[in-house]
Amino acid sequence: MPDVPNPVAAFIVREIRRGRGAAGMTQEAFGRGAGFSASHVSAVEGGTRALTADFIRGADRALNSGGLFERLAGELGTPSWFLPWLDAERGATQLRYFEPNLIPGLLQSEAYARAVLRLDPCLTDEEVDRRVASRLERQAVLTRESPPRLVVVVDEGAIRRVGDEAEKLMAEQLCHVLACAERPNISIHVIPADAGLHAGLSGPLSLAHMPDGSWIGHLESQLGGDVVERPADLDTLFERWESVRTEALPRKQSLDLIKEVANQWT
Incomplete structure (x- = not known):
């Protein structure tokens, strides 16, 4: 993944997917809230598309997480700034x-x-x-x-x-x-x-x-x-x-x- 080390990116993607599931959101609904297409969300969750800073911020918006995933990226390897x-x-x-x-x-x-x-x-x-x-x-x-x-x-x-x-x-x-x-x-x-x-x-x-x-x-x-x-x-x-x-x-x-x-x- 281009933004964070691969193990960290994989962990964040899993947590985003878990959060989406807990919220009862389809990939399409999540994508609308995050600003990405359902196919883009599917590719990120499947590991065939890079996890980016924009996607992380979009996930925080879609799930109303208060910046949780951006903070995770910072704590686990890359400062959010x-x-x-x-x-x-x-x-x-x-x-x-x-x-x-x-x-x-x-x-x-x-x-x-x-x-x-x-x-x-x-x-x-x-x-x-x-x-x-x-x-x-x-x-x-x-x-x-x-x-x-x-x-x-x-x-x-x-x-x-x-x-x-x-x-x-x-x-x-x-x-x-x-x-x-x-x-x-x-x-x-x-x-x-x-x-x-x-x-x-x-x-x-x-x-x-x-x-x-x-x-x-x-x-x-x-x-x-x-x-x-x-x-x-x-x-x-x-x-x-x-x-x-x-x-x-x-x-x-x-x-x-x-x-x-x-x-x-x-």
């Missing part, structure tokens, strides 16, 4: 990411993702495990048939930042990035430290180009994240993107720098 962006990420034909401090989630190794998630003191070990699984599941979008074009820009600080005794972890992560960069649909660029101050230092940004030609943006903060769709806001994000992309090294020079840093940790 992130689900709309996951919908966009999975459907996009092109993705653009800028990160000033970390390697983006789509390029994270399992060990690196776990180390990053453990920085949140509110997460239990079980929650960390679920979120790591969810993050790795997301990466399947890059290896599917007709994958999106991914362009990533990171600040040099993101490839040099390590914790105590974490040199081996970072070396493995950078080797993973280099392996990803070998795929024809992935381009990775680094803004060198000597570029000095630049617009991207105010925070990360993401952009997704959809099949209908529209763009969707995403911004994360300490408290969550927001999907950006207003034209004026998207214009601002594009200006920031063009600024950081201009500051970044060409692809080959970027990869050479990543290799150089990786060799320092081995």
Whole structure:
């Protein structure tokens, strides 16, 4: 399933189906309340169609559950505020990411993702495990048939930042990035430290180009994240993107720098 790890998605689908049955609703009646056709509901319940954030929210509406299923998705692996962006990420034909401090989630190794998630003191070990699984599941979008074009820009600080005794972890992560960069649909660029101050230092940004030609943006903060769709806001994000992309090294020079840093940790 594209939005949440497969075991979590299967569990949520079963609970939705159970709730529909308890309410005495046919798939057609449920679909009317949720905003989907009966055939769509049948496909989701049968496991032949992906469980999406829109379907989860529709189920909450149809069953008057007070947001129960959206909260389940968050508790069991994916924060609810992130689900709309996951919908966009999975459907996009092109993705653009800028990160000033970390390697983006789509390029994270399992060990690196776990180390990053453990920085949140509110997460239990079980929650960390679920979120790591969810993050790795997301990466399947890059290896599917007709994958999106991914362009990533990171600040040099993101490839040099390590914790105590974490040199081996970072070396493995950078080797993973280099392996990803070998795929024809992935381009990775680094803004060198000597570029000095630049617009991207105010925070990360993401952009997704959809099949209908529209763009969707995403911004994360300490408290969550927001999907950006207003034209004026998207214009601002594009200006920031063009600024950081201009500051970044060409692809080959970027990869050479990543290799150089990786060799320092081995």
